[in-house]
Amino acid sequence: MRRSITFAAVLGTSLALAACSGSTSGSDDASDGAATEAADGGTLTIWVDETRKPAVEAAAASFEEETGATVELVLKNFDDIRADFLAQVPTGEGPDITVGAHDWLGEMTSNGVVAPIELGDKASEFEPVSIEAFTQDGQVYGLPYAVENIALIRNTALAATAPATWADAVAAGQATGSKYPILLQVSEKGDPYTMYPLQTSFGAPVFTQNEDGSYAADLALGGEAGTSFASFLAAQSAAKVLDTAITYDIAVAAFAAGESPYIIGGPWMLESFPGLDLAIDPIPSAGGQPAQPFVGVAGFYVNAQSDNVILANDFLVNSMSTEDAQLALYEAGDRPPALTAAADTASADPITAGFRAVGADAVPMPSIPEMGSVWSYWGVTEAGIISGASPDPAAAWDKMVADIQGELDAS
Amino acid sequence: MSSPQSPPTDAPAPAQPPTVPPTRRARRSLGRRDGAHATNFSRGYLLKLVLLAVVDALGGYVVLAAWAQGSFGILWSMVALLVAANYVYFSRRALPLKYILPGLAFLLVYQIFVVLFTGFVAFTNYGDGHNSTKSDAIEALLIQNERRVEGSDAYPLTVLADGDELAFAIVTSDGDVRVGRAQSPLETVDDAVATDDVVTAVPGYEILDRQAILQRQEDVTTLRVPVSSDPSDGSIRTQDARSGYVFISTLDYDADADTMTDATTGTVYRPNDDGQFESADGDQLAVGWRVVVGFDNFVKAFADPRYASPFLKIFAWTIAFAALSVVSTFLLGLFLAMVFNDERVRFRRIYRTLMILPYAIPGFLAALLWSGLLNRRFGFINQVLLGGAEIGWLTDPWLAKLAVLGVNLWLGFPYMFLICTGALQSIPGDVMEAAKLDGAGPIRTWRSVIMPLLLVSTAPLLISSFAFNFNNFTLIYMLTGGGPRFADASVPLGHTDILISMVYSISGVDGNAAKDYGLASALSIVIFVIVGTISALAFRQTRKLEEIN
Numbered sequence: 001m002r003r004s005i006t007f008a009a010v011l012g013t014s015l016a017l018a019a020c021s022g023s024t025s026g027s028d029d030a031s032d033g034a035a036t037e038a039a040d041g042g043t044l045t046i047w048v049d050e051t052r053k054p055a056v057e058a059a060a061a062s063f064e065e066e067t068g069a070t071v072e073l074v075l076k077n078f079d080d081i082r083a084d085f086l087a088q089v090p091t092g093e094g095p096d097i098t099v100g101a102h103d104w105l106g107e108m109t110s111n112g113v114v115a116p117i118e119l120g121d122k123a124s125e126f127e128p129v130s131i132e133a134f135t136q137d138g139q140v141y142g143l144p145y146a147v148e149n150i151a152l153i154r155n156t157a158l159a160a161t162a163p164a165t166w167a168d169a170v171a172a173g174q175a176t177g178s179k180y181p182i183l184l185q186v187s188e189k190g191d192p193y194t195m196y197p198l199q200t201s202f203g204a205p206v207f208t209q210n211e212d213g214s215y216a217a218d219l220a221l222g223g224e225a226g227t228s229f230a231s232f233l234a235a236q237s238a239a240k241v242l243d244t245a246i247t248y249d250i251a252v253a254a255f256a257a258g259e260s261p262y263i264i265g266g267p268w269m270l271e272s273f274p275g276l277d278l279a280i281d282p283i284p285s286a287g288g289q290p291a292q293p294f295v296g297v298a299g300f301y302v303n304a305q306s307d308n309v310i311l312a313n314d315f316l317v318n319s320m321s322t323e324d325a326q327l328a329l330y331e332a333g334d335r336p337p338a339l340t341a342a343a344d345t346a347s348a349d350p351i352t353a354g355f356r357a358v359g360a361d362a363v364p365m366p367s368i369p370e371m372g373s374v375w376s377y378w379g380v381t382e383a384g385i386i387s388g389a390s391p392d393p394a395a396a397w398d399k400m401v402a403d404i405q406g407e408l409d410a411s
Numbered sequence: 412m413s414s415p416q417s418p419p420t421d422a423p424a425p426a427q428p429p430t431v432p433p434t435r436r437a438r439r440s441l442g443r444r445d446g447a448h449a450t451n452f453s454r455g456y457l458l459k460l461v462l463l464a465v466v467d468a469l470g471g472y473v474v475l476a477a478w479a480q481g482s483f484g485i486l487w488s489m490v491a492l493l494v495a496a497n498y499v500y501f502s503r504r505a506l507p508l509k510y511i512l513p514g515l516a517f518l519l520v521y522q523i524f525v526v527l528f529t530g531f532v533a534f535t536n537y538g539d540g541h542n543s544t545k546s547d548a549i550e551a552l553l554i555q556n557e558r559r560v561e562g563s564d565a566y567p568l569t570v571l572a573d574g575d576e577l578a579f580a581i582v583t584s585d586g587d588v589r590v591g592r593a594q595s596p597l598e599t600v601d602d603a604v605a606t607d608d609v610v611t612a613v614p615g616y617e618i619l620d621r622q623a624i625l626q627r628q629e630d631v632t633t634l635r636v637p638v639s640s641d642p643s644d645g646s647i648r649t650q651d652a653r654s655g656y657v658f659i660s661t662l663d664y665d666a667d668a669d670t671m672t673d674a675t676t677g678t679v680y681r682p683n684d685d686g687q688f689e690s691a692d693g694d695q696l697a698v699g700w701r702v703v704v705g706f707d708n709f710v711k712a713f714a715d716p717r718y719a720s721p722f723l724k725i726f727a728w729t730i731a732f733a734a735l736s737v738v739s740t741f742l743l744g745l746f747l748a749m750v751f752n753d754e755r756v757r758f759r760r761i762y763r764t765l766m767i768l769p770y771a772i773p774g775f776l777a778a779l780l781w782s783g784l785l786n787r788r789f790g791f792i793n794q795v796l797l798g799g800a801e802i803g804w805l806t807d808p809w810l811a812k813l814a815v816l817g818v819n820l821w822l823g824f825p826y827m828f829l830i831c832t833g834a835l836q837s838i839p840g841d842v843m844e845a846a847k848l849d850g851a852g853p854i855r856t857w858r859s860v861i862m863p864l865l866l867v868s869t870a871p872l873l874i875s876s877f878a879f880n881f882n883n884f885t886l887i888y889m890l891t892g893g894g895p896r897f898a899d900a901s902v903p904l905g906h907t908d909i910l911i912s913m914v915y916s917i918s919g920v921d922g923n924a925a926k927d928y929g930l931a932s933a934l935s936i937v938i939f940v941i942v943g944t945i946s947a948l949a950f951r952q953t954r955k956l957e958e959i960n
Contacts, residue, residue, distance in 0.1 A: 042625040067621065090543030092480070107926075111542035112551025112698040118650050120565040138558060188787075188806055189892065244806075245788035304551050309632045311625060313650040369539065369925060376903040376916075376923040380896045387806065389895070403901040406717065407924065 042311045043070045046300075047085070047098040049078035055328040056099075056320075063319040069311055082107070089113040089305050096306040097316065102133035102297040105141055105367035114141050115304040117313060122321055130338035132213035133297040133364035142299035143316040144338035145329045149295045150194060150266045151358040152281040153273075158261035162279070166198065166286035170241055173261050180260040183251040186244045186386055190379025194264055195233075196294055200363070202229040202287030206374060207366050215366040217408065221378075222401035225287075230385055230393035232286055237386040244387040267334050267355055280354025282361070293358065294365040297338060373407040463500055467493060492516060529932045534703050538927035539919065541686050541699045548700040549664055552671065552688070555698070556662035560645045567608040568647070568655035570624050570631055571616035577627070579636045579647055580610045581655050588613065591636040597647065624652045662696075671696060708933035718917065721897055721904045728812070729909040733880040736819045737873055743820060744827025745865070752835050763832070770825035778889035781818045806895050808906040815907050819886055823876070834868045835861070870953040877949070878942050882911045910938050 048056050053075060060071035074095060076084065082104050088094040090113070100108075108114040116139040123131055123140065130144035152169070154162065158176050163169035173181025185191050192199075196206075204225035207215040236242040246254075252272045255263040263269070264283060283291040300320060302312045319325060326342035336356040337343045347353040365371070381390070381400035390396035470493040477486035499505040499512050535541075543551075566581035571590065578592040580603065588605050590613055591597035604612040612618070624631055635646040638657055645659035663672045671680040671688045680688035680695075686702035687695045712718075747766060751759050769777065784791045785804040793800050804814045838861065846856045887893060893908035893916065903923060904913055915921050918931030 042628075069625070086542060090547055107539060109551075109555060110540045110697050112548055112555070113542065115554055116557075118559060118654075118656055120654055120656065137555075139555065188894065243788070245786060247786075250789055304554060305547065308625075308628060309650060310628045310652050314653065317651055318653070372919070372922060373924050380894075380903070384896075389806070389898075399901075406901050410715065410717070 042067075042308055043072055044097065044308055044311050044315060045072045045074060045095040047074050047076045047081055047095045049076055049081065049099060051333050052099055052329060053332075055325070055332040058328050059319055059322075059325040060315075063315055066319075067311075067314070069315075071315070085301075085303075086111055086113055089303055092305060094303045094305065096303055096308045096312040097300050098303070100142065100299065100301050102130075102142060102144070102299060103365045103367045103371065104301075105134065105136055106369040106371070108301065109136055109141065110369055113304050114301045115306070115309070116141050117143055117302060117316060119143070119317060119321075122317060125321070125340055126338050127340055127343060127360075129213075129295055129359065129362065129364060130297045130299075133295065133367065134299055135212070135214060136367070137214075138212075142297075142301050143320055144297045144299040145320065145326055146298040146333055146335035147295055147338055147343075147356070147359050148266060148298065148335045149355060149359040149362045150197070150264055150283070150293045151355050152283050153255070153263050153265055153269065154279045154281055155255070155258065155261050156277045156279050158258065162281035163262070163284045166201075166284045169262055169284045170239075176261050178258075178260045180246075180254055181241055181262075183246065183255050183260045183263040184242060185246055185248045185251040185265070186242055186383060187247045188244050188383055188387070189376075190244075190381070190383035190386075191248075192375065192378040192382060193294060195382060197264070197283040197291035198232070198286045199226075199229050200293075201285040201289050201291040202226070202232065203289050204229050205292075205363070206378075207368070207370070209363065213364060215368050215371075217368055217370045219401060219405060219408070222398065226401065227394040227397050229287065230397035233382060233385045234393040237388065242386050244383050267351075270334070270351065278351065280351055280358065282358050290361060293362045295359050295362040296365055298333070298335065299338070370408055374404055377404050377407070459500060463497065466496060470496075529935065532928055533708055533932035533936050534705060535701050535929050536686060536699075536704045536707070536927075537701050537929050539925040540697065541701050543700055545682070545686070545700040548686075548698045549671075551698045552662055552696055553660070553664060557648075557658050557660050560657040560659050563645075563657040566647070566655045567610075568649050568653060569610040569613075570619045570649075570652050571610075571613055572619050572623070573616050577619075577630055577634050578616060579634065579649070579655060580613055580616075581647060582608045582610060590616070591647070593634060593636065596637040596639050621652075704929065708927075708929045709937070711930060712934050712937065717901050721900045721902060721908075722913070724897070724906075725904065725908050725910060725913050728907070729881060732812075732815065732819075732909055733877050733883075735816055736823060736880045736883075737877045739816065739820045740823035740827045740876075741831075741869075741873060743824040744829075745831045747824070747828050748831035748835055752832060766828050767825050769821055770829075774822055775885045775889050777822055778818060778886050781814075781821075782890050785814055805891050808895055811891050811895055811907050815887065815890060818890055819880070819883070822886070823880075826876070830869055830872055831865065834865045837868070838864050867953075871950070874946050874949045874953070878946055881909070881942050881945075882938065883909070884911045884915065887912045888915070910941075911935075914938065 044060075046056060046060070053073060057073060060073065063069065064071055076098075078099075081098055081100060085094055085098050085100070086107065094113070105114075119126075119131075119140055126144055127147060130147050131140060134140050134142040134144055152162070158178060159172055163172055170181045185194055199205075199221070202225045204221045204223070206219070206221050208218045208220045209215055233242065251263060251265070252269055254260055255269075256273050256276070258276070270278070283293060285291045300316055302309070302316065306312055321339060323339060323342045323345065326337040326339040327345060330337045330342060330346050330352075334352075336352050336359065337346055343356060347356055377400050381396055384390040385393045385396055470489055473489045474486055474493075477483070477489060496512060496516075499508045564584060566583065569580040571578040571580050573592075576592060578590055580588055580590045580600075581597070582588055582605050586605065587599050588603035588610055589597040590600045590603070600613055602614055603610060610618065619627075631652055632648070632650060635648055635658075637646045638644040643659070645657045647655045648658050649655045659674075661674050663674055664670075665672065669682060672678070673680070678690045678694070680690045683689040683695075684702070685699065685704065687699035689695050713722075750756065751762055751766075756762070772780075782805065785793075787793060787801050787803050787806060790804070792804065793802055803810060805811050842860060842864070843856065846860045851859065887907055887909055891905070891907045893905040893912050895907075896903065896905045903916055908916070914931055914934040916923065918924075918928070918934065919926040920928075920931055
C-alpha cells in the first residue's frame with residue numbers, strides 16, 4: 001500500500017513537472033522532433049470542438065489521402081479553446097490549427113499567437129461579411145466556414161406574415177391573444193447581443209465602423225440615438241413587452257409552448273422547437289433605421305509559432321475552403337456556410353436561407369480588444385432600465401457610456 | 412519425592428546461555444537478514460525494485476522531455492527528486508524519510524511551486540498584450556506587418572533546391588518561368604520547362620517534392636525572394652508552397668540596435684520598460700512581451716480611484732459574509748446535532764441521512780439551482796410558496812445578501828451537523844454524569860461543559876470554514892454573479908461581490924476586460940495575507956480555549 005502511494009506520488013510529480021515544462025521552453029529544439037516526424041508527410045494537429053469534429057475529420061481524411069500527411073484532431077471544449085490557445089502557443093504546445101470565433105481576433109493578434117492567411121483569389125469566393133470579420137489592418141487571419149446571426153423566428157401558425165416594424169410585431173402578437181406578444185431574452189444581467197438589432201435601428205452602433213468594415217475604438221452608442229433607444233427600452237418595459245425575468249430558457253420554453261408568435265434568436269434555438277412550423281424574417285426595426293444584428297463568423301486560425309506552416313495553410317486554403325468541406329461543416333453545425341457556393345447549396349433549406357438573408361445585411365461583431373470592456377456595463381444598464389432600477393433611462397445610458405469610456409481609458 | 416520442578420541434583424548443569432558476543436560470522440548473517448538487500452531478494456524487495464524502476468523510467472522520460480524543450484529548471488528539479496527518491500528508498504540511513512518523501516514531493520510541486528510562481532507573476536505584467544517572450548513578440552510583429560502588395564498577382568510556385576540553398580520558381584501570366592533566391596532577385600529562365608503552370612524542370616536546380624518541402628517547412632516559409640534589385644518592389648513568399656505572392660514588409664527589426672523601424676514612415680520603435688516597442692512620441696506597437704514590473708501591480712490594485720470605494724464595501728461584506736456564514740451554519744448544525752443526539756428522538760438515523768443530503772449535491776450546482784428557485788417572477792419561491800409575489804431576491808441589494816447567506820446556510824449546515832455530532836458523541840458520559848450530580852441543569856451543562864469541550868475540537872474547523880467562505884467564489888459566481896451592481900460605482904462590481912470575485916472581475920480573467928494575470932496574482936496575494944492574518948489571530952484564541960480546558 002505504502003509503495004503504491006509512493007509510486008503514485010512520483011508519477012504525479014513527474015506528470016506535473018512535465019506539464020509545467022512548457023512554461024520556460026525555447027521552441028527551437030522542439031522543431032527537431034517535428035522535422036523527423038515530417039518525413040512521412042507531416043503531422044498536423046488541429047483543435048476542434050465536438051460539433052465540428054466529424055466534419056473536420058471527413059475533410060482531414062481526404063487531405064491525408066491526397067498529401068500523405070497525418071492529421072491529428074484534438075477534441076476540446078469550445079469555451080476552453082480561446083484561453084488554452086493563448087496560454088499554450090507561447091510554450092510551443094499549441095496546435096497548428098484551431099477552430100475559433102472571429103471576435104477572438106483582437107486578443108489573438110495583440111498577443112501575437114495567430115498568423116495571417118493569404119487566401120489569394122479565393123477570398124472573393126467567400127461571403128464578404130465573413131472575410132471582413134476575419135480581417136484586421138488589411139490582413140486576413142482566419143479561414144471562415146460558418147456565419148451565424150440572430151433573426152426573427154416566427155411561428156407561422158400564430159402569425160401568417162412578417163411584421164414590418166417592432167410596433168407591428170407587438171400589435172400582431174397582442175392580437176393573437178398569446179401570453180407574450182414577442183419574446184426577447186433580457187435576463188437580470190441584460191443581453192446586449194440579442195437587443196443589438198433594436199439598438200442599431202435607432203442608429204446607435206457600439207463602435208464606429210471604418211469603411212472596410214473594421215471597427216475603430218471610438219464608442220458610438222451614446223448621444224441622442226443612444227438615449228432614445230434607452231427611452232424605448234423603458235417604454236417597452238412599462239408596456240410589459242420586455243422583462244428582465246425572461247431568461248434564455250424561459251423564452252425558449254415559452255415559444256416552444258406556443259405562447260408567443262415571435263422570438264428573437266439564433267439557429268441554436270431551433271432544435272428546441274420541434275413540431276412548430278417556423279419562418280425566419282428580418283428583425284423588425286424599432287427606431288426607423290435597419291435593425292442589424294451582430295454576425296459571428298466561425299473559422300480556423302493558424303498558430304503563429306507553428307512548425308507546420310505549409311501543411312496548415314495547405315489544409316485550410318486547399319482543403320477546408322472547398323464546397324464539400326464547407327457543406328460538411330454546415331451539416332454538423334447548421335449555420336450558413338461562409339463559402340458562397342456552399343451557402344447557395346445550403347440555402348435550399350428555407351430556414352438557412354432566412355438566416356443567411358438577415359446575415360447579409362448584418363454587421364460583424366467587433367473583434368477589437370476594446371469590445372471586451374463593453375459587455376458587462378452595457379447589459380446591466382439595459383437590464384436596469386427595463387427592470388425599473390434606473391428610473392431615468394437617459395441618465396443611466398449616459399453614465400454607462402462614461403463608465404465604458406473610463407474603462408477604455410484605464411486599460 | 413522432590414517436586415518435578417526442582418532439578419535433579421545429580422543432573423548435569425544446564426548449558427549456559429551464550430554470554431559472549433556473536434561471532435563475526437553470525438554478525439554478518441544478521442546484517443544480511445536486516446539490510447544488505449543485494450543478497451536478499453524477498454518479495455517485498457523485488458516489488459520495491461520494480462516500482463522504483465518504473466518511477467525512475469518516468470523520471471528519465473521527463474528529464475529527456477525537459478532536455479528537448481530546453482527547460483533546465485524542470486530538468487534539474489526532476490533529477491534532484493529522482494536522486495532523493497532513490498537515496499531514500501535504498502539507503503538505510505534515510506529510513507524515516509521514506510514515509511514523508513511522497514508528501515514532501517507533492518508539497519513542493521503543488522503548493523510551494525504554485526505559491527512561488529504566483530508570487531513571481533504578481534511582479535510581472537503577464538496578461539493580454541504581454542503573453543510571451545520578446546523573441547515571440549518580434550516574430551509576431553514581423554509577420555503581422557508583412558503585407559501583400561495591393562493588386563499584385565498570385566503566381567503558381569515551385570520550390571527548387573541548389574544544394575542546401577532554396578529557390579523559388581514562379582510562372583508569370585505570360586507563361587515565363589522566373590527563378591530567384593534569397594540573395595538574387597527573380598530572373599527569367601528561358602530553358603525552363605513549365606506545363607499547365609507547373610514548373611517541371613529548371614537547369615541547375617533540383618525540384619523539391621512535397622515530402623522534401625515538408626521537411627524544410629521553416630526554410631520555405633521564411634524564404635524571401637526579391638522581385639527586383641529594388642527592395643521597395645517587395646519579395647515573393649509562400650505559405651503553402653503552391654502559390655506565391657508579392658509581399659512587402661512594413662516593419663523591420665534591427666537585431667543589433669534592438670529597434671523596430673516602420674518602413675513607410677521611418678519611425679523608430681525602441682523597447683521600453685513595460686515590454687513594448689515604443690516610438691519617441693509614445694506610440695506603442697501592439698504585441699508586447701512579459702517583463703518584471705516590480706510593485707506596479709500592487710500599486711495599481713489600490714491606486715485606481717474607481718476601485719477605492721467599492722473595495723472598502725466589498726471588503727466589509729466579505730468579512731461579514733464569511734463570519735455570518737460560519738456562525739449561522741455552526742449554530743444550526745449544532746442545534747440539529749444536539750436534537751438528533753438525544754436518545755428520545757425516534758428514527759434518528761433517517762433524519763440524520765436526510766440532513767446530509769444538501770451536502771451531497773455539488774456546491775456549484777446547488778447555487779445554480781437556487782438562483783433559478785429565487786427568480787423574481789418564475790422562481791419556485793415567489794411563484795408557489797409566496798403566491799406570485801414578485802420579490803427581487805437576487806436583485807435587491809439587501810435581499811440578495813440575505814439570499815446568499817440563506818443559500819450558504821442551506822449548503823453549509825450539514826457539514827457543521829456532522830462535525831458537531833461527532834464531537835458530541837466523543838464527550839465522555841462520566842463528565843455529563845458528574846455535571847448532573849453536581850446539580851447542573853441542562854442549560855448550565857450546555858454552557859459550562861458541552862460548549863467548551865465541543866469548541867476545543869471544532870474551533871480549528873470553524874477557522875478553516877471561515878477561510879473557505881472568505882474565498883467562496885463558486886457560491887457568489889453561480890448565485891448572483893456579484894449582482895446587483897453598485898449604482899454609484901463606475902466599475903462592474905456589485906453588492907454581493909466578495910474579494911475573490913472582485914479579483915476575477917477586475918483582472919479580466921472573466922473575459923470582460925483585458926486579461927491581466929499579473930494584477931490577479933498580486934490581488935490574490937493580498938487576499939492570502941488577509942486570510943492568513945485572520946486565521947493566525949483566530950488560532951491564537953483557540954489555544955487560549957485549550958488552556959481553559
